Ligand SMILES: Nc1ncnc2c1ncn2[C@@H]1O[C@H](COP(=O)(O)OP(=O)(O)O)[C@@H](O)[C@H]1O
């Protein structure tokens with residue numbers, strides 16, 4: 112009996128530790144980014160970095176302005192959302208409100224497949240197909256543009272937007288639909304008057320999570336956007352995103368040097384952005400869950 | 406029954422003494438264990454007091470039926486007897502509950518040990534997703550019994566006592582989910598018996614079963630009475646009348662107040678000549 | 694045109710437009726699949742799968758990269774599964790409904806949204822440098838573990854929640870402790886969900902490049918690592934490195950590599966899904 116009690120105590124301690132590990136890791140990520148970025152924050156200043164318009168990390172008079180990188184991410188992400196939001200939500204509405212069971216099953220597996228393809232493979236496809244297409248279609252010198260990366264990124268985030276929107280639509284109680292249909296509305300009228308508004312917070316969360324995924328994506332953009340660290344003015348130009356910058360430059364920096372530290376600061380900005388985005392999505396989703404749980 | 410106890414509703418001071426006296430008589434006389442003595446038992450879910458002031462004596466090796474309208478706290482009271490209420494979170498149990506003279510809610514009483522002595526069968530059959538054999542051997546293994554021959558004997562014995570053995574003896578390795586509902590419930594009885602409990606709690610054990618399976622369960626209960634104390638919650642008045650020695654009637658007169666034990670005595674008396682008007686009207690069907 | 698007719702027509706149009714979007718998704722996915730297979734199948738043969746790369750990967754095979762990815766994923770599984778499953782057990786079986794539990798859940802969903810390159814940075818700072826594991830399989834696997842944990846935790850919690858409460862009570866009523874109940878009844882009953890969910894998460898980890906970029910990967914290595922402190926080649930990194938830094942990279946071989954990676958992930962995922970539905974048919978509550 113004593114051993115039984117002892118086991119229970121030990122197990123409890125172990126289980127609790129593992130349970131709390133998520134918070135520990137998340138906090139550790141923030142702390143490590145901060146401590147490693149501290150040198151750049153000290154020497155350059157967070158304000159200067161966030162508002163600086165030139166990123167010349169290796170020149171004699173090194174400049175660590177994040178704006179070109181942030182804007183690069185914004186451009187690419189904007190294009191990505193332009194692709195993934197209409198297609199993802201439209202397809203989700205169709206699957207949830209109109210599609211037959213068979214089609215739905217197939218679509219589910221297909222979306223799972225899309226989500227499982229590694230980003231480096233999407234990047235490879237982009238290199239082979241999209242770069243030449245963009246170059247010839249828009250008659251550019253180079254096909255490596257924000258547009259190229261954004262399109263591929265959009266395709267990559269379709270599964271996120273689609274499946275979370277579909278969950279939200281699915282959570283709308285059947286009684287609401289029946290109520291509307293019984294008033295003489297068609298299925299489509301019911302959908303846009305009742306179902307989509309009822310699921311709107313979930314759909315919003317889907318867009319936010321799609322956005323988070325796009326901002327944080329690395330490999331595909333690294334392979335497709337050309338990585339010119341200049342202030343972009345249009346999506347037909349080459350851009351360098353925050354993620355791409357870290358991935359491309361971290362391999363060549365002096366460990367613990369200023370450049371190294373600046374890259375961690377870029378990581379910190381990225382982390383903060385996705386954290387806020389995810390938090391917003393999570394809060395919205397939680398509210399929606401509460402709404403239908405009566 | 407000599408030891409059937411007539412408790413006035415909401416009396417407070419007197420029962421403990423009287424019951425202790427009677428309990429001692431019985432224990433000595435019958436040389437039996439598995440008796441419960443409840444005094445002033447009350448239960449609250451959070452702030453919601455649902456049972457108040459229950460005094461009760463449950464004799465060893467007898468069948469006690471708990472009856473009353475649904476929501477009056479029968480299941481709750483039953484769960485007090487093996488402290489399963491502990492598992493529900495915000496439940497507070499007050500008063501005193503003694504199993505063979507030992508306070509089961511005292512500081513040094515261990516719910517885990519209590520539950521090896523007080524088994525429970527649930528409303529819906531809930532076999533574990535494993536073989537018939539492993540289901541029955543689950544409790545003994547929990548107690549640390551590892552020897553194959555010993556387990557074999559326990560499994561066979563328990564299955565015989567729950568009248569399932571003849572039907573399953575050919576393939577004890579079969580998955581429990583392949584049994585019919587009635588067989589599953591008898592398996593759950595066997596599972597509870599395998600720890601050699603002194604008391605068996607049954608919460609509407611036949612309510613999810615067909616009439617034939619119900620009959621089999623009732624037969625099983627009649628056989629088991631010789632070796633274990635049985636406390637059974639039932640909605641079925643005929644069933645209570647058929648199988649129990651004493652019957653306790655609980656009632657929650659309005660949702661604002663907790664339930665009380667209205668009357669408890671020999672089953673025959675409750676069903677033919679109850680002391681309390683409310684008992685009579687419930688039994689004759691005038692109550693919900 | 695009367696109102697009803699107009700409503701019908703609008704509905705038809707809307708349905709068509711939405712349907713087209715759904716079909717677009719299917720077409721894109723099919724195109725991706727077909728493209729990878731048609732470009733990659735030529736390279737696939739035994740030699741390609743087992744030998745090492747020659748001439749910076751323009752010739753030869755991808756044996757060490759396959760082996761390296763298997764190493765990384767196995768080690769990741771070794772770390773993630775016990776910790777993730779216990780964390781799921783905590784949330785489903787032990788956690789009280791309070792602010793702390795709510796924060797843990799929030800942390801888990803947020804972990805799932807942290808960019809993979811940020812995990813890479815974290816791994817570099819924490820495992821490669823601070824813990825001094827160097828650039829190695831161990832550092833890479835630990836980094837991937839942090840990334841995969843939320844998937845395993847969530848899968849476990851969901852699977853455990855499917856187990857009916859009655860079953861737990863039955864075990865407790867037999868005098869089992871909570872832990873024994875979890876170990877002997879709850880976990881076995883929910884294994885299909887846990888295993889499949891975890892495998893899906895691990896399969897994703899196999900395709901990740903960013904987290905191993907500075908923590909584990911090496912461009913060329915003639916053999917498999919001899920210890921967890923060696924660096925490794927890995928399939929996704931191999932593709933990236935070839936495409937971005939080897940002039941005249943061999944299209945056939947790189948597409949072959951992509952096919953191997955995608956096929957590996959898909960086959961494992963599908964197998965896990967099929968296994969789960971078979972198990973589910975056996976256990977129905
Ligand atoms: N887990 C619980 N949490 C809160 N209230 C409960 C719980 N279980 C039962 N109750 C309440 O306690 C009262 C008695 O319930 P119960 O013991 O199940 O009655 P019976 O078994 O007689 O139908 C009911 O009002 C019920 O709503």
Ligand SMILES: [Mg+2]
Pocket residue numbers: 479480481608
């Ligand atoms: Mg009940």
